[in-house]
Amino acid sequence: MSSEKDSVPRLSGAVEIRETEPEIHLISGGGTSLDSFVLISAAVHPFVDYIHLREKSCTANELYHAVREMCRLGVPPGQIVVNDRLDVALASGAAGVQLAGHSLPAAAVRPLAPGLRIGRSVHSPDEAAAAAAEGADYCLYGHIYASASKPGLPGRGLDRLAETVRACPVPVIAIGGIEPDNAGQVISRGAAGIAVLSGICGASDPVAAAMSYRSAVRAARYERR
Template sequence: MLKEIHLISDGRLNPEQLAGLAAAVHDMVDYIHLREKAMSARELLAAAEQLLQAGIPPSKLVINDRIDVALAAGAAGVQLAWHSLPPAGARGIAPGLRLGRSVHSPEEAAQAGRQGADFCLYGHVFPTACKPGQRERGLEQLAAAVRSSSIPLIAIGGITPGNAGAVLSKGAAGIAVMSGICGAPDPAAAAEAYRASVQAAASAMS
């Protein structure tokens, strides 16, 4: 039973640093999300092109929010936020893109599937510095979201190699990691630890 690892950029690295990090870890992750909210479309496209030039396969590249940039870069997919176009609208513009939808409840997870998303990103599961002051949703709410979703659900938020197995045991199709890799002293070693944890959990469930 394959389980995915999604690496999400954290907005703290410049494009050169991000390309170097991505090149070092991409063999150990399944998708790399370019999530750089401060960048203009032109800057985002340039950053995507740097990732591709660093050897990241287009099939692994996901652009956050910007369908136009995803299409221009030849990326595999786009991650739609709450303020983005709904999946049905995005599908009409870009029928070939893999569409992810960010969700925060079982109801939103169910809706994402009905609207035509290919997968949803659900969180945050555990406390995380990325969402200070916001209460985590926990493993039981994660399990409820998985039950509600007709599409693969990827869990995000405070996930570590130590708790990834518990997340996957609730039915998540994979995990998404931001600071756990991007902020690690040794990103490649961190990615290896996540991959080992995910593979062990998948093997235990098969």
Template sequence: MAEIHLISDGKLELGRFVSLAAAVHPLVDFIHLREKNRSALELLSMAEQLLRAGIPASRLVINDRLDVALAAGAGAVQLAWHSLPPAAARAAAPGLRLGRSVHSAAEAAEAGRQGADFCLFGHIFPTGCKPGQRGRGLALLEEAVRSTRIPLIAIGGVEPENAGQVIRHGAAGIAVMSGICGADDPVSAARAYRLAVQEA
């Protein structure tokens, strides 16, 4: 079944995000802590609060910070373009699930060669997170899917109305940020995404 990755948007107050994640985690597969402006100590505190709120460690992903992922006992780390390359991260943490953020078929293929377990590919559609930038589109998503053996998770402008298209073009799942974090009713939003990927 297609995966749903919820990614924190860096805008919510800590307690609010922890409450949101605890409420929606039965409807999503992974929860990413992507808080670029927080220190390692703050990230570790956030991770620990998520775990205490009932988020399984195996479903917690720390963005960029391999050290925090290991310290928190998280199941995975998401490597950005400026992070350690997957091969170096794999050598340092052989038991950790590794994601890699990629933006082209060539980058997706290289991530697979270096030992990443999955990629986040995007952004697929125009999104408020990348104002003024055109989405890469479904054709480039298909090309990236064909280029690598590891699963690709589509990110960027994915909504319940277009999530099915993304899955039918080969994505192994979707990643959502504002679609859930910014929703008036995050649980209903997560439920709509789950239904969309199930139907696809």
């Protein structure tokens, strides 16, 4: 976990405030090569919580070596999540696996990897509820806003995010078109964090971008109920 991420005391009274700052997940892919992403991850890891390798066209061997290189460059394995590939997550010592609808079910993964953090990508309240029932630790829900990373598709919007949060007993991380300026809106609708691809990987200064997101979620945390 990032040293920049800290806990805040629970406030008493009618409004329940979650104790921890919202999470930031950095996602690979888009126009950024895997080699460049590895370097970006080494630079920005102090300012984000989790770093996902989401590389649909890489072999297991390439992904394994990317995780090892990230670790060699100082990224804590506890921050690394491998998309879809349970085998790579286990073999490389990553902390988590992010499952999609086409991936192994969370219920099948859990007994094989009791210590692994299991995320599930979902696109509706029903999918989120089902993922939680299957044992996912959290859901990644999107896309919230229109995003160049999902060209031509309108965002699902904040009301649907709030509906998904209500339907889902595990934390929901919002993804898709999240920028420092709108991060507070998704947190205030109940998201436990944000996931970002182009806003950090496509920035001219990824470290400055990651710091902007960190400031944005830090400012937003008191609004979450």
